[in-house]
Amino acid sequence: MPDAHRPQELPSRLLTDPEMIDACRVRDFARVFQLMKVKAGIYPSMIARRCEMTPSRIGEVMAGRAQLRHMDVIERISDGLRIPGHMLGLARRAWETPQALAASERTTPQADEPEKAAPASLPGPDVDSILAMAARTSLGPATLEAFRSSIEDYWRRDDQHGGEALRPAVVGQLRHVIELLKESRPPSIQNGLYGIAAELARLTGWTYFDARQYNQARAYFAEALRLAKEINDRPFMANVLACMSLQATYQDKPADSLALVTAAQDQARSALGKTPRVLSMLSMREAFAHATLGNRDDTHRAIGEAHRYFGEIQRDDDDPSWVYYFNEPKLIVDTGIAHGRLGEAATAEPLIADALQREDRTNQRGRAFHAFWLARTQLDQGKLDQACRTATQALETATAVASERVSGHLREFYGQLAPHAQEPVVLAFEARIRELLPPVSGSLRP
Template sequence: MATVTNGQARNPAKGSGGTNKALAAALKDAGCSYASLALRVNELGRRQGAEPHYDKASVTRWLQGQQPRGNTPELIAAVLSERLGHPLSPTDLGFLSDQQRPVVSRALVYGEDVAETLHTLAELGSTDISRRTLLGTVPFVAGALTSPQRAWLLWLVEHIEQCGPAGTDRLAALSSAGPVEQVHAMISMFDQMDNHYGGGGVRTSIVHYLSTEVIPMLQQRGVPPHQQRQLFAAAARLAAMAGWSSYDAGEYGLAQRYMTQGLRLCAEGGDRVLGGQILAGMSHLATSLGRPDEGVALARAGIATARSGGSPLGLMRLYAMAARGHAAQGHRRETGEALRAAEDQWGASNGPAHESPWVRFLDHHYLQAEAAVCYRDLGLAAEAERMAGESVSANADRRRRQAISRSVLATAHLQQNRLDEAIGAATEALDTLGSVHSERSIQALRDFRLRLEPLRREPLVKEFEHRSRGVLGMAA
């Protein structure tokens, strides 16, 4: 039984003197100093909504057997997983195990057994719905991104002849497939709600429908093989939507886990276009959470996946994701090449009716919005202003895209020393956020507010800071 010292749990199942030998060994293998571990745990915690303040003395206490508070063991595991290149759980590092949360570790794994994948996804969903008492905060683990990529690409090579393009005949069959038709109708409804109101407002409904309705369909015996493949593809799409809406709600660790499991289900459906789109979502997540190198790698895996899938729009999005990753690293030439490739794919498309249903929402205005973010990150303010302005004008019915593009437009104005226009665009973004439950939109505007720091004494900036506190919180 654990004892408690100074408000912290201490695990007796350690080495002599209460030392945590597992953590010490992982630190040594990773070549990670106490100070660098504490710094990275603080950074990762802040990215995920917490405000930790650890230092090397904290790490010394952990090595002496002290159990960190809250979700800190998961953050430590995430940091060391990233350093070592393979996933670790808190239990692997000698921290107290939590018998209610093993699914958090299992859901990071792209498993061989699809029956186990269904079980893991159903358990993750049911635990997620009651997450306030059972799941808690789930960290994003950058080190766990490599294994699903590798497993997926190996599967793709081994089954390349079984993955045909998503032609119109195959797509027509989807709409007359009984339960598949019902699932697709629900996916369309969730898509509309997500586009209009953000992922935070629809996330729980997607997770509940996937775990209580669709997964049980796939666990039934006697489903015809062609219908089962279509159901697996639809379930993969729902899992990806659960991931994307979790990302939009600021639940980054859950987003990673749903997308990973969705990728595994996609293999059963044999759908390369959808597989590419799931990898695009994972790429977006990785780049936004400070790993643009992984974002580029995931986008490239998606391009390899979808290249022969018969979907130029799907490839357009993947090249746009590659561009985002390159731009976040300051790589101008690579960003330009990726954006030109995305533009070429847009030109190659024969329109939504000839594309997979998974990518029909994509249009040229989507590409403009993504290009605006790239140009902003590269400091190319005039280009960012032009693209963001066109995106704002074209997306009146897509409130999340409106909010993000207005925030990018505000930054482009600021980069050109036009403070009045910058505050005006940011205020319009703030007004849009009143009807959108989207943490991504909020983060885009927080990024702009952070750039105002050198001008914080200006009256316009003070006024904006005061007005934005209710939505964005206090400035750091």
């Protein structure tokens, strides 16, 4: 049943009327109210009630004897009359997004957790005493290999299901390895443990990043850098800096993203263990940063470098295990995304589509990301039906992964559909969202 307390939606014909769009753009509320009366049958008394104003005040505005300039009043008009925020120069209003798609960028309040808090002092349960006993046992290469195998399995499951459920196990293993590092051991074993701890810290940071809990992610990434520095593992330090660069892109800090990936490249190029695959991955991260900044020439240059390095890969290269994911389909899809970030949708679309056909189907999170990127490039070219079909196909994969980043990509695409809210294909997409996500309180209708 309709909610009697919820303001009625405005007719789409009014919200798409050029005169209404122009009146909202310049905040000419005399014209806005007049158009609502003439074209939607919403009279001054109704406008006053919805906007928590007096009818006489509305009459003064319509007669040109008063103007509405205070931001709180403009926000009340947007919310009360259901005029989308962007039409009035406001941020997207809360009622414009269904509850299931409401942004949930979760961060720990600064007062509760300082940004630079080191995860080495992780809170520990009573089983820490048991872990301490385990630390006194002898370790050999087989133990290190078992740790590495478990880390590979964590990454595999992270790709398939997201990292939220994995995090307690990963943090527990990180705590265990940090305890092991307190004992004196042969250098080869000790260095191996430092490398394992660094990778576990990076994985923990990644799970927090994927959950959009950026303060915690940054703390664990910093811990991973510290651990890798203990053994001067410059390629791995470059990898962590590249993760931090990607996070800065998501946080809309493109200048930070570029500075971090530049530092990553400096670390990698000064390392004995650098490989073309590592350099290719870093060049692509540089392309992302430049694209976010709108640096077209630099983006194209970085893309070219990524492909040149990738072409130099040899079968017998001693690539670190953490860069194996950067294969040819990943290179292609990232190239498409970089073009998409620049607004070069026609170039991006076939690249992303080709990569999706070739990607590992067990990587559900990656496939969901890339499908929504494909839908966005199609929408940018005016291919509304195709974009909605692509996004609909991605929904089932997206809802199978516990990832706030996936939800963010869905929200962004969903928001871009607002101008087309009354189109049948968009209504069908919204209906599919309702089927797959928890009940929503809103609608695509502005």
